[in-house]
Amino acid sequence: MTGRKPFRSLALAAVAGVGLAVWVFPVIWGLLTSFKTERDVLAYPPVWFFKPTLDNYREVIFGASSIMPNLWSSLVVSTSATFFTMLFAIPAAYALARLKYPAKRASGFYVLATQMLPPVGLIIPYYLALQKVGGLDTYSGLTLIYLTFSLPFAIWLMVSYFEDIPFEMEEAALLDRAGRLRTLWYVILPQVRGGIAVTTIFVFLNAWNEFMFAVVLGGNRVRPVTVAMFNFISVEQTQWAKVAAGAMLAMLPVILIGLFAQRHIVKGLTVGAVKGGGRR
Amino acid sequence: MSGNEAMRASASVRIEGVVKRHGTTTVLHGVDLAIEPGEFFVLLGPSGSGKTTTLRILAGLEPVSDGRVFMDEVDVTMREPGERDVAMVFQSYALYPHMTVAQNIGFPLKMVGTPSVEVAAAVNEAAAKVGIAHLLGRTPGQLSGGQQQRCALARAIVRQPRLFLLDEPLSNLDAKLRMETRLELHALQRNLGATTVYVTHDQEEAMTLADRIAVFMDGRIVQVGTPREVFSTPRTIEVAGFIGTPAMNFVSGAWSGATVTVAGVPLAVRASTDQPREVKLGVRPNDLRIVAEGLPARIERIEDLGDSCIVSFAAGESHLKLKSDRLHPVKEGDEVRLAFEPGAEHLFDAQTGARL
Amino acid sequence: MGSGTKPARSLAAQERRFALALFVPALLVLLLTTTVPLVYLGWTSLQKLDMSMPWLSGFAGLGNYAKMGGDPRFWNSLVLTGVYTGTTVVLQVIIGLSLALLVLQIPKGQGLLRVAAILPIVLAPVVVGLFWRTLVLAPDFGLVDLVTRTVGLGSHNWLGDPQLALISVIAIHTWQWTPFAFLVLLATLATLPPDVYEAARLDRAGAWQRFWHITLPLIRPAIVMVVILRMMTALSAFAAIFAATGGGPGSATEILNLYAYRTSFTELNLGYGASLAMVLLSITMAISYLMFRLRRARS
Incomplete structure (x- = not known):
């Protein structure tokens, strides 16, 4: 028995290591590529030790096809979508989780159902409507359609956090003469700060990574970085190093958020999954 | 501060024909009760007998299905909890986990716009009364069970309410601490003179604390009286069997x-x-x-x-x-x-x- | 809050008013941003609306839907949707669960694996698609070809060959989303009470029996939830496939979602695209309804 153990854990570690490598290696490879010259990229066998260059980054930041304006577009759209999502989601989730009102079950189901809508079904009417009112290629148009997937998701995720608070909290606060609104503000919201942070992160990530809405409803003025990356590859077919540098830059914010908020993200995924929310 | 305030701070309570239904089940079948100002009144009964529901109705946390609630002969049946001038200690204490002990105790005063200097003074006084003045900077998570209980108590007494409600406040303490706290609670109530309604299923607690007891059985009050009366002349066989250990x-x-x-x-x-x-x-x-x-x-x-x-x-x-x-x-x-x-x-x- | 002198207002009514004040704004936003557009989508699906031939626009009734019957590209996309969704979901759950069970036995380094698993999830699908198309699957210089060439299996056109392309997009999707199943199932497994396993050991249950009779029933709700969520993602998968193959070669990787998109925005036939989107919507709704029924029946 004891003799088998080290071998067993070694085998386990090996399997886990392979899993880890499969998920991480493509990204590491991309990172390495972004520092290569285009000649090194196409070397066979692949070169592991090469003279790193910052030319690719210089090109995608300052060059003719700079993606800086696109990063700015992404930032504006994602931030405003996140802001409005949280603005509407937090109060609604609180009502859904804690208060009694007519047709509560039905309204909960409605929110859940809106989350199931396939995006392609929404984009056609949005395209037609925004075209009529001149809303194509505007930040407000894109922000509006981002609410369609982020708001139901955020409501359900927040509901699960509100549900964790004992009911006595509100009762004590009401007896302490706080009233409903101040009970929410002083007693309840501080206790779901973690949940608000997690939900904000998720909403922001989803908005940042969105592609289909952005490619149809965006344009020359509003072109998020996901669309820019896509156009990049169509134009610069074989310039992989530049593509890799652009991708690294575009994904830097989400990777950083992912690493820093790692623990919270796992909790958010689990909460969402167990309680029944979450498209992603 | 405490002299004439304490006089003001005790209300008479009367409830008339209070019925409470949850869907098809009836939790309270018409309860009548009259509590004198300054009285230590215990609602005693086995779990599910309706005593906690009655307390929550007094607090305004639970609407009645029928009947009326009076405080100082004013109908408060429809009033919100915050408008009744009542304070409550919950079984779980319901301390606000993100606030310090001082912030917890001061919260009910802050909510009515008391100037912060006065809040601080009142918080210190209340904390001293229950012996947690040295813990004001901590958060509830850093307190022991007994200290949390005292913090909840201080939060209730700080505002000098007309009516003081306690829902099994000792049930989460260990046996020794429970006995000690019981005595202190009794002394504190006498000192404050506030009308107190206290819910418990522990008949020993009821006997030692109460001026009068109301015994609840299956959503009805079966007897109201002093501990001595309830013990020596139980009105029904259920009351007789419930009060006293070992049982009659x-x-x-x-x-x-x-x-x-x-x-x-x-x-x-x-x-x-x-x-x-x-x-x-x-x-x-x-x-x-x-x-x-x-x-x-x-x-x-x-x-x-x-x-x-x-x-x-x-x-x-x-x-x-x-x-x-x-x-x-x-x-x-x-x-x-x-x-x-x-x-x-x-x-x-x-x-x-x-x-x- | 709280005006003291209006006793007629009951507590419940007050709570209701507060609740509605909080909920109605979000409800209105949802109605406006999802339900109204959906009605418009339904209406559009009944129109003949082809931007390349705008002079032919008009009401078409159920014409768009009738057209699907004789549209081989539609049937092809339907089959591909089934294959894509089924394969990716099954792969994600099996790989994710196996890995979670393995990782649970490793005393150290779980944290590192969790970080690694976060990585694919946070990446934008379109970037993932581009990454795979260039660095991983490109002929001759992609990572996969580097491996197959080294071990002597030769170079393949992973995204150019119709059969290989389908396998490739399934692999891409599985790569990106298996970590989700892995993380959720790992977290669920970690919450299982150890005393149940100790009791089972005392009852002389073997490792396989413990998995089959204890672990699996206990984590069934989590598995069902993962399956539901993964199906939704797979049914509306777009960016990664669009970036990797664009639905091609030909229509080899054109799932219904992509077909609806390409019809609407490449061929500009918005009426027919809308009707295809309606079909996808019905499938999504039907599946989620069935899954929720199934979940409730179990619990």
Whole structure:
């Protein structure tokens, strides 16, 4: 028995290591590529030790096809979508989780159902409507359609956090003469700060990574970085190093958020999954 | 500060015909109650008897299905909790986990716009009263169970409410701490003079704390009285069985004249009747005696508690218990006879369970 | 809050008013942003609306839906949707669960694996698609080809060959989303009470029996939830496929979602695209309804 153990854990570690490598290696490879010259990229066998260059980054930041304006577009759209999502989601989730009102079950189901809508079904009417009112290629148009997937998701995720608070909290606060609104503000919201942070992160990530809405409803003025990356590859077919540098830059914010908020993200995924929310 | 404030801070409470339904089940079937200003009033009953619901109705946390609630003869049935000037200590304490002890205690004052200097003074005073003045900077998570309980208490007394509600406030403490806190709570209430309604299922707590007790059974109040009254003249057989440890002994018998005949053995009682009837005869374990003449019984078990002992008997169908502070010269398996002093008996109608 | 002198207002009514004040804004936003557009979508699906031939626009009734019956590209996309969704979901759950069970046995380094698993999840699908198309699957210089060439299996056109392309997009999707199943199932497994396993050990249950009779029933709700969520993602998968193959070669990787998109925005036939989107919507709704029924029946 004891003799088998080290071998067993070694085998386990090996399997886990392979899993880890499969998920991480493509990204590491991309990172390495972004520092290569285009000649090194196409070397066979692949070169592991090469003279790193910052030319690719210089090109995608300052060059003719700079993606800086696109990063700015992404930032504006994602931030405003996140802001409005949280603005509407937090109060609604609180009502859904804690208060009694007519047709509560039905309204909960409605929110859940809106989350199931396939995006392609929404984009056609949005395209037609925004075209009529001149809303194509505007930040407000894109922000509006981002609410369609982020708001139901955020409501359900927040509901699960509100549900964790004992009911006595509100009762004590009401007896302490706080009233409903101040009970929410002083007693309840501080206790779901973690949940608000997690939900904000998720909403922001989803908005940042969105592609289909952005490619149809965006344009020359509003072109998020996901669309820019896509156009990049169509134009610069074989310039992989530049593509890799652009991708690294575009994904830097989400990777950083992912690493820093790692623990919270796992909790958010689990909460969402167990309680029944979450498209992603 | 406390002198005339304390005078103001005690309300009379009256509830009339309060009914509470949850869907199809009725939790309270028309409860009436009148509580005097400054009284320490205990709602006692087994779990699910409606005592906590009644407390929550007084607090305004639970709307009534029917009936009315008065404080100082003003109808407050429809008032929100915050408008009633009542404070409550929850069983779980319901301390705000993100605030310090000082912020917790000061919260009810802050909510009515009390200037922060006054809040600080009141917080210090309240914390000192319950002995947690040295813990003001901590958060609830850093407190022991007993300290949390005191913090909840301080939060309730800081605003000098007209009515003070406590929902099983001692049930989460260990036995020793519970006894100590009980005494302190009693002293604190006397000191504050605020009308207090206290919910518990622990009859010992009720006996030691209460000016008066209301005993709840199945959504009804079956008896209201001083601890002495409830103990010595329980109104129904349920109350008699619920109050006192070990529980009162009951045997079935036939009552005529001044005797109750149990299993063919006549036992003398003080009350007499001219209408012979079937009864339940109740005797407290303390009042039972081992004698030469009486109900035959076999000793099943002797529990020696050190300062007292409890003897269990089998008498026909029934099992009886005797509590005594001296050790009897008997052993398990002995056949003995049992009786009681006339006047120590409690007689209940065999059908309705009402006291006779 | 709280005006003291209006006793007629009952507590419940007050709570209701507060609740509605909080909920109605979000409800209105949802109605406006999802339900109204959906009605418009339904209406559009009944129109003949082809931007390349705008002079032919008009009401078409159920014409768009009738057209699907004889549209081989539609049937092809339907089959591909089934294959894509089924394969990716099954792969994700099996790989994710196996890995979670393995990782649970490793005393150290779980944290590192969790970080690694976060990585694919946070990446934008379109970037993932581009990454795979260039660095991983490109002929000759992609990572996969580097491996197959080294071990002597030769170079393949992973995204150019119709059969390989389908396998490739399934692999891409599985790569990106298996971590989700892995993380959720790992977290669920970690919450299982150890005393149940100790009791089972005392009852002489073997490792396989413990998995089959204890672990699996206990984590069934989590698995069902993962399956539901993963199906939703797979049914509306777009960016990664669009970036990697664009639905091609030909229509080899054109799932219904992509077909609806390409019809609407490449061929500009918005009426027919809308009707295809309606079909996808019905499938999504039907599946989620069935899954929720199934979940409720189990619990």
